[in-house]
Amino acid sequence: MMETYNQALNWIRNRLRFGIKPGLERMAWMLEQLGNPHDEIKAIHVAGTNGKGSTVCYLRNILQQAGNNVGTFTSPYIETFNERISVNGRPICDEEMAELVNTIKPVVEGLEETDLGEATEFEVITIMAFYYFGKMNKQDFVIFETGLGGRLDSTNVVQPILTIITNIGFDHMHILGETVEEITEEKAGIIKPGIPLISAVEQKEAREILTERTNEKQSPFYLLEKEFHITSYETLETGEKFSMETPAASFHDLRITMMGYHQVKNASLAVMAAVYLKNHGGAAIEERHIQEGLVVAKWIGRFEKVSEHPTIIIDGAHNFQGIESLVSTLRLHYEDKNIHVIFSCLKDKDAKDMIEKLQEVAASITFTSFDFPRAYEAKDLHEMAQGDNTSAEEDWYTALREGKEKLKTEKDLLMVTGSLYFISEVRKAFV
Incomplete structure (x- = not known):
C-alpha cells in the first residue's frame, strides 16, 4: 500500500x-x-x-x-x-x-x-x-x-x-x-x-x-x-x-x-x-x-520564449526532424538575430547531423550535458562539431549563465534546445 x-x-x-x-x-x-x-x-x-x-x-x-x-x-x-x-x-x-x-x-x-x-x-x-x-x-x-x-x-x-x-x-x-x-x-x-x-x-x-x-x-x-x-x-x-x-x-x-x-x-x-x-x-x-x-493552444517547451529582454527561447527539438523545423522557424522569425545555441541530446540520436543543421544558423554553439543515464557528455558532442564558434561546458547551469552573458544587444538571442528531458531541467530556471 x-x-x-x-x-x-x-x-x-x-x-x-x-x-x-x-x-x-x-x-x-x-x-x-x-x-x-x-x-x-x-x-x-x-x-x-x-x-x-x-x-x-x-x-x-x-x-x-x-x-x-x-x-x-x-x-x-x-x-x-x-x-x-x-x-x-x-x-x-x-x-x-x-x-x-x-x-x-x-x-x-x-x-x-x-x-x-x-x-x-x-x-x-x-x-x-x-x-x-x-x-x-x-x-x-x-x-x-x-x-x-x-x-x-x-x-x-x-x-x-x-x-x-x-x-x-x-x-x-x-x-x-x-x-x-x-x-x-x-x-x-x-x-x-x-x-x-x-x-x-x-x-x-x-x-x-x-x-x-x-x-x-x-x-x-x-x-x-x-x-x-x-x-x-x-x-x-x-x-x-x-x-x-x-x-x-x-x-x-x-x-x-x-x-x-x-x-x-x-x-x-x-x-x-x-x-x-x-x-x-x-x-x-x-x-x-x-x-x-x-x-x-500553448505547448510548453516547444519554441517557448522564456525571456523577452534578453530574448531566450527553449525548444525540445530532440531529433533531426525537430532540429530541421527549429532551424526553419528561426529563419522565418529571427533571421536578423545573432543566435547563440546551447545544445544537449541523448546518445540514441543522430547528434552529428543535428549539430551540422544547427550550425547553419548559429553564431555560436555551446554543448552541455545533464543528469540523465543516456545523455551525451558535452565533450563528445563538441568533438562532432566543426568550426571555431563552438565550446563545451559539462554543467548546463554554467552553460546557461555564460550564454546569457553573450546577450549584449537586442540583436542577440539565446536558443536552448535538444532533448525534452534536458529542456525540462532548463525550464525550471525560468519559471
Missing part, C-alpha cells in the same frame, strides 16, 4: 529498470484483470515522429472550446510527472496518482507471476491512464499519444473513433526500422478497421503505405495536400496565420501562437480532426470553437 505520492512515484520510476519491451500481451493481460477499462473510453489515437504533443494540444483546446471535457495521455512530461495524465490540460492531482498506483500495483505484480514477464514503466503509466479515464473519471473524449512507434506501442490496445499520424521521420531507428517504409509500417499499426486516419506524412513511400493499409482495413483516409489543403500561410510577429480547405468546410485567417510552418501543419491536422468529429463523432464544434481553440 502506497501511503504517499512520493512512494507511488518512486514505485513507477523503479519500473525503468525493465527498459523498453514492445508488445501488447502484457497490456491485454493487465487490462483484463482490471475489467478492460480501455473499452469504455471515447478515444482518439495519435502517432508520428514529431508534432504529436502540439497536435494533441490544438485538438484538445478546440474540443474544450466546444464545451467538452477532454482527457489526454502524453509523454514525456516537462513540468510534473502527473501531466502525462491530464484533464482539460490540468495534470491529475497527487492523491489521484497514489490511488491509481494502489489500484494497479497488485495487477502489475500478478503479471510477474506469469510467463509474460514484468511490466515496463510506460506500460504501467498507460494502464493507469486507461483505468483513470475508463473507471475513475470519464471524459467526453480522451486523446492518447503513442510513446514509441504504433503497432506494438502500449497504447495500441485502445479502439479509437479516430486515428492521426502526424509525420514520419528517422527516430528510434534501432526499434522501428532503418527506412521510411519500415518506420511507416510501425506507425501504421494504429490504423483500425473502418476507423478514419488523418495524416500529414509527406514522403511518397509513406503515403503509399498508409494508402495501402487504409484500403486493406476499409478505413477512410484524409491526407494533407490531398483531401485537405493549406491554402495560404503568413508569418506573424506573434505566431502564424493560415487558411485551409477540408472536404466539408473552408477556414480563413486561422491564427496560432506556436511558431513555425510545422505548427501550421500540426494545427491543420487538428482542424481536420475537429471537422470529422463534428460530422461523425458527436461533437458540436463550430468555426469559432476552432478559431478560439487554436489561438489559446
